[in-house]
Amino acid sequence: MKALVVGASAGVGRALTEVLAKRGDDLLIVASNKDDLEAQAAHLRLLYGVHVRTIAADASRPEECLQSIKAVAKVFGHIDEMFFPIGSSVSDDCGTLPIEETQQLFNSNLIIVVGVIQQFLPSLTASGHGDIVGFGSVAAARGRGTNIVYSSAKRGLESYFESLRHLTSRTGVNVQFYRLGYVGTQQSFGHRLMFPAVTPLSVAKVVVQNLGINRGLIYYPRYWSIIVRIVSALPWFVFKRLDF
Amino acid sequence: MSFDGGIRSDGLLQRPDRYRFWKTASVTRPLIPRGAGLSYAAASFYDNGLSIEHGSFNRILDFDSEQHIVEVESGIGLSALHDFLSLRGLYLPIQPGHGRITVGGCIAADVHGKNHARDGSFINQVVGFKLFHPEQGFIEVSPETEPALFRLTCGGYGLTGHILSVRLRARLIPSRMIEVNAISVENVWTGIEHLAHYALDSDFAYTWHDFTLNSSRFGCGYLFLARFVPESEKLDTLLTSGPPLPPKLSAEIRTNWRLPLLNRWTIRGLNFAYRSNQNTKGAIRRISLYEALFPIHKTQFYFKLFGSRGFHEYQVIIPIDRMPEYLYGVRDFLKQRTIAVTLASAKLFSGQSELLRFTGDGACLALNFPRTSEASNFLTFLDQLVISLGGIPNIIKDSRLPRSVVEACYPGLQHFRRELHSFDPKRLFRSELSERLGL
Numbered sequence: 001m002k003a004l005v006v007g008a009s010a011g012v013g014r015a016l017t018e019v020l021a022k023r024g025d026d027l028l029i030v031a032s033n034k035d036d037l038e039a040q041a042a043h044l045r046l047l048y049g050v051h052v053r054t055i056a057a058d059a060s061r062p063e064e065c066l067q068s069i070k071a072v073a074k075v076f077g078h079i080d081e082m083f084f085p086i087g088s089s090v091s092d093d094c095g096t097l098p099i100e101e102t103q104q105l106f107n108s109n110l111i112i113v114v115g116v117i118q119q120f121l122p123s124l125t126a127s128g129h130g131d132i133v134g135f136g137s138v139a140a141a142r143g144r145g146t147n148i149v150y151s152s153a154k155r156g157l158e159s160y161f162e163s164l165r166h167l168t169s170r171t172g173v174n175v176q177f178y179r180l181g182y183v184g185t186q187q188s189f190g191h192r193l194m195f196p197a198v199t200p201l202s203v204a205k206v207v208v209q210n211l212g213i214n215r216g217l218i219y220y221p222r223y224w225s226i227i228v229r230i231v232s233a234l235p236w237f238v239f240k241r242l243d244f
Numbered sequence: 245m246s247f248d249g250g251i252r253s254d255g256l257l258q259r260p261d262r263y264r265f266w267k268t269a270s271v272t273r274p275l276i277p278r279g280a281g282l283s284y285a286a287a288s289f290y291d292n293g294l295s296i297e298h299g300s301f302n303r304i305l306d307f308d309s310e311q312h313i314v315e316v317e318s319g320i321g322l323s324a325l326h327d328f329l330s331l332r333g334l335y336l337p338i339q340p341g342h343g344r345i346t347v348g349g350c351i352a353a354d355v356h357g358k359n360h361a362r363d364g365s366f367i368n369q370v371v372g373f374k375l376f377h378p379e380q381g382f383i384e385v386s387p388e389t390e391p392a393l394f395r396l397t398c399g400g401y402g403l404t405g406h407i408l409s410v411r412l413r414a415r416l417i418p419s420r421m422i423e424v425n426a427i428s429v430e431n432v433w434t435g436i437e438h439l440a441h442y443a444l445d446s447d448f449a450y451t452w453h454d455f456t457l458n459s460s461r462f463g464c465g466y467l468f469l470a471r472f473v474p475e476s477e478k479l480d481t482l483l484t485s486g487p488p489l490p491p492k493l494s495a496e497i498r499t500n501w502r503l504p505l506l507n508r509w510t511i512r513g514l515n516f517a518y519r520s521n522q523n524t525k526g527a528i529r530r531i532s533l534y535e536a537l538f539p540i541h542k543t544q545f546y547f548k549l550f551g552s553r554g555f556h557e558y559q560v561i562i563p564i565d566r567m568p569e570y571l572y573g574v575r576d577f578l579k580q581r582t583i584a585v586t587l588a589s590a591k592l593f594s595g596q597s598e599l600l601r602f603t604g605d606g607a608c609l610a611l612n613f614p615r616t617s618e619a620s621n622f623l624t625f626l627d628q629l630v631i632s633l634g635g636i637p638n639i640i641k642d643s644r645l646p647r648s649v650v651e652a653c654y655p656g657l658q659h660f661r662r663e664l665h666s667f668d669p670k671r672l673f674r675s676e677l678s679e680r681l682g683l
Contacts, residue, residue, distance in 0.1 A: 010261040010300070035263035039317065043303035047328065189259050 007086025249554015432463020
């Protein structure tokens with residue numbers, strides 16, 4: 001199997017590369033920093049003997065990023081699985097972000113994912129099998145006064161994956177979207193969290209375990225589905241008073 | 245909190261996971277690198293300082309199967325590295341007893357392994373490393389390119405900057421099985437005499453002594469001499485690899501158990517049980533290399549038994565010819581007090597003291613005892629005794645070791661200070677340890 005992981009340098013993406021390499025997948029890994037990618041690629045080659053290609057590209061510039069991926073993918077060969085554990089947020093995303101930063105957030109969280117999928121979708125559907133996995137956040141379940149642009153992009157991504165699943169339902173390509181709860185990554189480190197954070201490795205293991213299962217939307221950890229339902233059901237006059 | 249429970253501080257902790265961190269981070273307060281946070285002394289934190297944990301940088305970067313050189317990120321744990329090397333028939337002969345300790349931490353404290361007299365300390369297997377200092381940038385350091393900085397950093401307690409990656413020379417595993425010979429010794433003097441005699445012919449050599457017994461049986465115990473043995477197929481499959489991950493250990497986990505259970509009476513019982521267990525197991529037994537390298541994985545509950553107050557470790561190198569005086573002194577002091585020595589264990593050391601590295605010729609004796617008010621008097625007594633006998637206390641094992649004692653015992657202290665200030669005039673890297681010792 002050959003897998004593409006976009007956002008592979010840290011957190012869930014890095015853990016995914018580890019789990020996929022462990023089961024013998026060759027990998028095409030994409031992230032913004034060359035040093036992170038080279039370190040991870042060397043590690044995976046040495047430990048698991050798999051073939052790993054790296055692409056250092058800035059996802060906030062989706063056209064250039066996509067060109068780089070296309071160029072390397074030609075040499076890499078047919079991709080069977082695509083994973084998009086990519087996400088970018090900024091601390092001052094509270095309704096006053098300049099247009100450039102807003103554009104960058106949409107690019108990194110939504111546009112690049114859509115662009116890459118649309119590039120490789122024809123070959124994937126033609127082969128009659130494959131997996132496409134996207135990652136969102138429970139933060140996007142209901143709009144709040146923080147992470148406004150980030151949540152919008154992730155909600156957009158979720159909608160895109162829903163459409164994609166519908167589009168590919170008779171092609172043999174399996175589409176899954178994860179709504180992740182708190183994950184122990186750089187974004188959550190040092191924050192007081194209302195619920196325990198899961199490790200990126202546990203997320204990665206679940207994702208690989210669930211490949212091929214016909215479920216479009218998956219919560220991890222599962223109990224977040226209950227929390228999201230409760231939050232979604234809250235009447236506006238209650239929800240607007242919440243500060244979280 | 246230091247692992248021995250002696251020092252608690254409030255500071256900031258950062259856990260970077262990307263290389264760009266090193267290029268973008270600004271220095272706004274004293275920095276100090278942090279590995280697994282298992283140092284007995286407070287070497288990886290400082291009041292209002294910023295500890296930067298290297299745990300996410302834990303990858304294997306390169307491997308030269310001909311030269312037996314492996315390059316790793318400094319946050320890799322010893323157990324993970326051992327898993328990689330052992331599959332390729334290699335191991336690191338010099339490593340401390342818990343697999344969660346990081347390679348960076350081993351360099352910072354220049355730790356010793358199971359046979360210092362033969363193998364020396366961790367510096368001996370370091371080929372080179374990449375260092376990052378905010379003012380100096382990225383520096384490739386090896387004994388050839390930067391000899392002074394190399395020696396300052398190995399045993400430099402993290403004060404020269406962040407070690408990002410390390411090249412280590414591994415050794416061929418002669419066999420994956422170790423045969424341990426437990427030789428009963430009637431007292432501590434005999435034990436150390438035998439240790440000095442036999443250690444160089446063994447792969448691993450150390451003693452265990454019971455300090456609760458009086459008079460001529462003071463320190464009765466065992467001398468453990470271990471050697472690699474040719475392996476049989478059956479045992480090989482049983483013993484080649486360890487568990488997937490070493491058990492979790494941290495200062496916080498240790499203090500989860502609040503009630504101190506180790507005292508004069510319970511330690512007598514535990515020592516008796518230990519001796520009985522040794523007798524049951526027999527004089528000669530075989531264990532895996534993994535078990536031999538990381539014995540603490542099976543016994544780490546011991547540290548919890550000290551409760552939230554914690555414990556002291558006093559580890560010293562005493563010249564062999566002065567060791568009897570040291571031991572008589574300890575015995576006589578303990579006779580009149582209620583201090584419970586929960587562990588007494590010796591290894592043979594060989595080498596020349598340099599800068600702040602814990603090395604020298606003699607026997608190295610480690611004592612553990614609960615953190616009590618009486619223990620303070622014992623420590624003061626030991627400090628004076630060590631100074632008078634020309635010994636060297638281990639800085640990384642004692643979170644309260646006074647500056648005056650280090651000044652008296654480490655002739656290289658001034659040189660270390662000068663070298664450190666010359667390399668880093670602004671002294672950006674600081675820890676409780678460095679401030680206590682006036683570095």
